[in-house]
Amino acid sequence: TVMAAPMTNDQSWFYALALGVSFLKCLLINAYHSTDFEVHRNWLALTHSLPVSQWYYEATSEWTLDYPPLFAWFEYGLSHIACFFDKEMLVVPNLNYASPATVLFQRLSVIVADVVFFYAVKECCKCLREDKGKDLLGKPSFILTVLLLWNFGLLIVDRILGDLAINKHFEGAFLFSVLLNLKHIYLYIAPAYGIYLLRCFCFTQSNADGSLQWRSFSVVRLVILGTIVLSTFAVSFGPFIALGQLPQVLSRLFPFKRGLCHAYWAPNIWALYNIADKAFSILGVKFRLLDINKLPKASMTGGLVQEFQHSVLPSVSPLATLVCTLLSILPALFKIWHRPNGARGFLRCLVICALGSFMFGWHVHEKAIMMAILPLSLLAVDSRKDAGIFLMLSVTSHYSLFPLLFTTQELPIKIFLMLLFTIFSLASLKTLFRKGGALLNPLEVTYLLGLIPLELICEFVYPLTVWQKTFPFLPLMLTSVYCALGVTYAFIRLYISLLTCSDTTKKTKMQ
Amino acid sequence: MENWSLFSLCVLLGLTSRWAVSFHSYSGAGKPPMFGDYEAQRHWQEVTYNLPVHEWYFNTTNNDLNYWGLDYPPLTAYHSLVCAYVAKLLNPEWVELHASRGYESHSHKLFMRATVLFTDILIYIPAVLLYCFYFCDGSSKQKVATALCILLYPGLILIDYGHFQYNSVSLGLALWGILGLGLGWDLFGSLAFTLALNYKQMELYHSLPFFCYLLGKCIKQGLIGRGFFQLAKISLTVLVTFALCWMPFLSDPKQPLQVLHRLFPFGRGLFEDKVANTWCSLNVLIKIKTLLIHLPTTLSPFPLSLYVSSPQNISQPVCLVINEIPLIAIWFLLTSTFSMLPLLVKDGLLLPYVVTSLAFLFLSLYLLSALERSTEEELRLGLYRKLTRHWLPKLNLSRIIKWKFWFSLVAMAALSFTSVWLEPPAKFPDLFPVLVSILSFLHFLGFIIYFNLVQLMEPQRKKSQKKTN
Numbered sequence: 001t002v003m004a005a006p007m008t009n010d011q012s013w014f015y016a017l018a019l020g021v022s023f024l025k026c027l028l029i030n031a032y033h034s035t036d037f038e039v040h041r042n043w044l045a046l047t048h049s050l051p052v053s054q055w056y057y058e059a060t061s062e063w064t065l066d067y068p069p070l071f072a073w074f075e076y077g078l079s080h081i082a083c084f085f086d087k088e089m090l091v092v093p094n095l096n097y098a099s100p101a102t103v104l105f106q107r108l109s110v111i112v113a114d115v116v117f118f119y120a121v122k123e124c125c126k127c128l129r130e131d132k133g134k135d136l137l138g139k140p141s142f143i144l145t146v147l148l149l150w151n152f153g154l155l156i157v158d159r160i161l162g163d164l165a166i167n168k169h170f171e172g173a174f175l176f177s178v179l180l181n182l183k184h185i186y187l188y189i190a191p192a193y194g195i196y197l198l199r200c201f202c203f204t205q206s207n208a209d210g211s212l213q214w215r216s217f218s219v220v221r222l223v224i225l226g227t228i229v230l231s232t233f234a235v236s237f238g239p240f241i242a243l244g245q246l247p248q249v250l251s252r253l254f255p256f257k258r259g260l261c262h263a264y265w266a267p268n269i270w271a272l273y274n275i276a277d278k279a280f281s282i283l284g285v286k287f288r289l290l291d292i293n294k295l296p297k298a299s300m301t302g303g304l305v306q307e308f309q310h311s312v313l314p315s316v317s318p319l320a321t322l323v324c325t326l327l328s329i330l331p332a333l334f335k336i337w338h339r340p341n342g343a344r345g346f347l348r349c350l351v352i353c354a355l356g357s358f359m360f361g362w363h364v365h366e367k368a369i370m371m372a373i374l375p376l377s378l379l380a381v382d383s384r385k386d387a388g389i390f391l392m393l394s395v396t397s398h399y400s401l402f403p404l405l406f407t408t409q410e411l412p413i414k415i416f417l418m419l420l421f422t423i424f425s426l427a428s429l430k431t432l433f434r435k436g437g438a439l440l441n442p443l444e445v446t447y448l449l450g451l452i453p454l455e456l457i458c459e460f461v462y463p464l465t466v467w468q469k470t471f472p473f474l475p476l477m478l479t480s481v482y483c484a485l486g487v488t489y490a491f492i493r494l495y496i497s498l499l500t501c502s503d504t505t506k507k508t509k510m511q
Numbered sequence: 512m513e514n515w516s517l518f519s520l521c522v523l524l525g526l527t528s529r530w531a532v533s534f535h536s537y538s539g540a541g542k543p544p545m546f547g548d549y550e551a552q553r554h555w556q557e558v559t560y561n562l563p564v565h566e567w568y569f570n571t572t573n574n575d576l577n578y579w580g581l582d583y584p585p586l587t588a589y590h591s592l593v594c595a596y597v598a599k600l601l602n603p604e605w606v607e608l609h610a611s612r613g614y615e616s617h618s619h620k621l622f623m624r625a626t627v628l629f630t631d632i633l634i635y636i637p638a639v640l641l642y643c644f645y646f647c648d649g650s651s652k653q654k655v656a657t658a659l660c661i662l663l664y665p666g667l668i669l670i671d672y673g674h675f676q677y678n679s680v681s682l683g684l685a686l687w688g689i690l691g692l693g694l695g696w697d698l699f700g701s702l703a704f705t706l707a708l709n710y711k712q713m714e715l716y717h718s719l720p721f722f723c724y725l726l727g728k729c730i731k732q733g734l735i736g737r738g739f740f741q742l743a744k745i746s747l748t749v750l751v752t753f754a755l756c757w758m759p760f761l762s763d764p765k766q767p768l769q770v771l772h773r774l775f776p777f778g779r780g781l782f783e784d785k786v787a788n789t790w791c792s793l794n795v796l797i798k799i800k801t802l803l804i805h806l807p808t809t810l811s812p813f814p815l816s817l818y819v820s821s822p823q824n825i826s827q828p829v830c831l832v833i834n835e836i837p838l839i840a841i842w843f844l845l846t847s848t849f850s851m852l853p854l855l856v857k858d859g860l861l862l863p864y865v866v867t868s869l870a871f872l873f874l875s876l877y878l879l880s881a882l883e884r885s886t887e888e889e890l891r892l893g894l895y896r897k898l899t900r901h902w903l904p905k906l907n908l909s910r911i912i913k914w915k916f917w918f919s920l921v922a923m924a925a926l927s928f929t930s931v932w933l934e935p936p937a938k939f940p941d942l943f944p945v946l947v948s949i950l951s952f953l954h955f956l957g958f959i960i961y962f963n964l965v966q967l968m969e970p971q972r973k974k975s976q977k978k979t980n
Binding site: 024427 | 513516517519520523524526527528530531532534617618621628862863866867869870873874877878
């Protein structure tokens with residue numbers, strides 16, 4: 001019998017994967033939400049048609065500009081290209097304008113962002129240590145490519161792509177400041193990046209055991225670092241500071257007027273806090289410990305974002321969340337300052353910072369978990385423990401994204417894609433680390449399996465019951481709380497692994 | 512990676528692409544008064560649910576046969592009945608007698624798409640997986656790759672989940688039949704195939720090989736004794752299955768006759784159906800004349816729906832050999848998808864057509880290493896070599912085939928592009944569909960010749976392989 005040639009022709013598998021995911025996205029084009037589309041169009045329109053002083057005041061559309069200035073400049077540049085496609089899309093009052101040329105332009109820009117992302121992923125894989133002679137499906141780079149390119153979260157949350165692409169090139173503070181000015185969500189990981197650069201860039205030498213050598217502090221480098229960062233901010237925010245609009249810009253970027261939680265609670269600490277508060281209030285009333293009339297009305301979810309008032313537990317203010325976030329990431333920053341572990345240590349710290357900000361942040365969107373998952377993918381293909389944590393976190397957080405796709409038509413898609421990603425990551429990581437026991441302990445497996453009945457109840461059983469009308473938010477709440485447990489658990493485990501890892505002499509090719 | 516995970520990934524990819532295609536339009540969407548095949552299927556649910564069995568195939572005041580009358584065998588009718596029960600539970604308006612004509616809504620579309628997905632998962636996909644698992648050569652990765660390529664065949668996906676039909680049921684049942692025969696379970700195989708036949712009469716094309724194979728097997732076992740006994744058992748199975756399917760129609764002799772009249776509309780113009788399926792027939796030469804006379808009629812709506820099922824019937828056996836002669840099989844499958852272009856454009860399925868065809872082309876070429884496995888030996892060009900040996904001994908047949916492959920792809924792409932973007936000249940409004948038909952026909956002619964020659968050479972090739980092993 002004739003055997004097929006082995007599927008290891010150099011890098012062709014990468015293109016097969018990239019093409020595959022692109023084709024899938026083409027097919028799903030019709031399914032993508034129009035709101036993202038409209039947001040983008042609106043921003044193109046207002047940066048193009050309005051003077052700079054109006055950018056952060058414009059409010060014709062509900063989708064106001066809430067990204068930092070550099071992103072606004074980027075949209076401005078893009079709008080000049082958009083001119084060639086259809087001038088009408090750049091008229092601000094043209095809400096929901098969607099001519100074929102407009103759609104084409106949007107799709108093309110997404111494709112370009114995709115290409116940049118593909119390139120970045122390719123670069124990532126170069127950093128991985130390769131074992132010769134392994135078959136394709138067992139190669140870490142293949143696994144990582146699939147984990148990144150076919151990431152369920154990325155497939156359904158299109159917008160994050162282009163920005164993350166730039167993040168992958170760890171080439172200095174400049175790019176990061178640029179990034180920060182493009183999307184302030186990166187503020188989450190700014191501390192990690194800042195501390196790491198400070199530690200590794202400004203202190204040119206470490207002692208033999210990796211600890212700090214104070215004498216090697218280089219003032220020159222600090223100045224260079226500072227200049228780069230400050231100048232980027234200056235270019236980005238400069239015009240707005242000159243116009244005295246800084247407070248307005250900041251209020252748009254950090255809308256603290258919005259509630260503690262998004263309309264659908266992100267699975268973080270505050271979801272657990274909310275549920276505890278509700279539980280206490282119900283129990284308190286039941287056991288006559290509290291008077292129902294004296295309790296402040298706890299309004300939580302009710303469609304649009306509202307102000308939050310907790311009934312029993314103290315209400316949480318933006319400042320409190322900031323303090324909690326800083327406290328949560330401080331140990332990690334200290335650890336990386338004390339003993340940076342090369343790129344791997346940095347990545348771990350990055351993940352923790354992102355996760356910590358997600359856990360304790362104010363008005364966090366559940367999409368933000370992707371910031372933690374993607375760097376964790378890099379760690380997962382390198383170490384067994386990280387692979388276990390990755391599985392736990394990725395499956396939980398991907399499930400928590402389910403409520404973002406709520407129509408019946410999208411139901412099979414999200415289930416198929418989720419299963420696809422989960423089965424792949426489970427099977428491939430298991431094969432990669434087959435020596436050394438199971439990746440997940442029984443408790444974790446039970447938790448993850450519990451997602452299946454949860455999905456069945458929330459999506460199939462509950463809508464058919466009587467409570468659907470009176471308590472429509474209950475499935476969402478259940479999902480948030482259940483996932484919050486998993487995310488918290490992963491956070492704790494990650495922290496433990498960071499604080500207890502002391503192996504600085506491990507050979508890695510990642511620099 | 513373990514087998515089960517590879518196979519499940521393969522299935523999930525197949526399911527995802529199917530459901531993604533289902534987001535797009537269906538045949539006759541928003542086109543009163545006749546709409547299209549989608550409305551036909553909905554109408555059959557309405558008819559079978561509301562009318563008694565003896566009225567299903569007859570022209571009555573309640574059942575206007577001119578408006579998508581039932582023209583498939585009883586099993587399709589029963590399937591429609593089951594779907595109708597579910598539809599009634601979800602929303603009675605969908606199957607209201609007369610009132611539901613032309614009913615179109617988002618939730619109804621979801622329901623109809625879901626019925627296709629359900630039967631696909633139940634019947635077709637397991638058959639494909641089992642086939643690849645048991646009858647494909649090579650490592651398990653190769654088997655999974657073959658299964659994935661078969662599942663990603665654009666023709667079936669576009670017709671079932673786009674245009675809207677239930678080909679996966681009949682093809683799946685036929686595949687179960689083949690599986691049965693291959694595993695030596697003759698009775699099960701016959702049962703499955705008879706059911707397939709009772710679902711769509713198009714399966715008659717496959718019936719001859721089935722019949723010949725089983726007959727030959729029985730004869731080999733000796734016509735007196737075991738062979739005869741086996742033949743009797745098989746015949747009994749087939750007859751009983753037929754009887755069970757046709758039972759409600761056997762009370763009155765008029766019934767089965769009317770059903771047959773609907774299935775094989777000799778009065779209406781057998782030629783239309785035959786023409787569309789010309790390239791399936793062995794007797795090609797005679798049919799060419801018929802084709803040239805009746806070519807314009809292939810473009811009328813009714814026979815087009817029959818024409819639509821035919822590419823699937825031929826493509827199915829070719830799908831199954833995709834691992835043995837990948838290049839030719841992929842070429843053929845792409846051609847059969849291309850041949851449906853006019854229909855797909857009419858249904859508004861251009862984007863899925865382009866995406867699934869390209870995806871199928873690249874992925875199957877890559878996964879099955881089709882371009883590398885194209886020596887003369889692998890392409891089974893033995894007879895061609897023999898024929899050209901005297902006149903052109905230095906001919907590099909494999910390179911010629913590859914060049915022809917790329918050239919034909921370019922031609923198909925170019926014709927697809929022009930037929931969508933350019934306006935046909937006023938004198939020949941049907942120019943592009945006709946060109947597509949002609950190009951496809953020429954391809955299929957070549958393929959028929961090729962497959963027949965390969966078939967002829969098979970015993971010799973096996974002998975020489977045995978010698979070299």
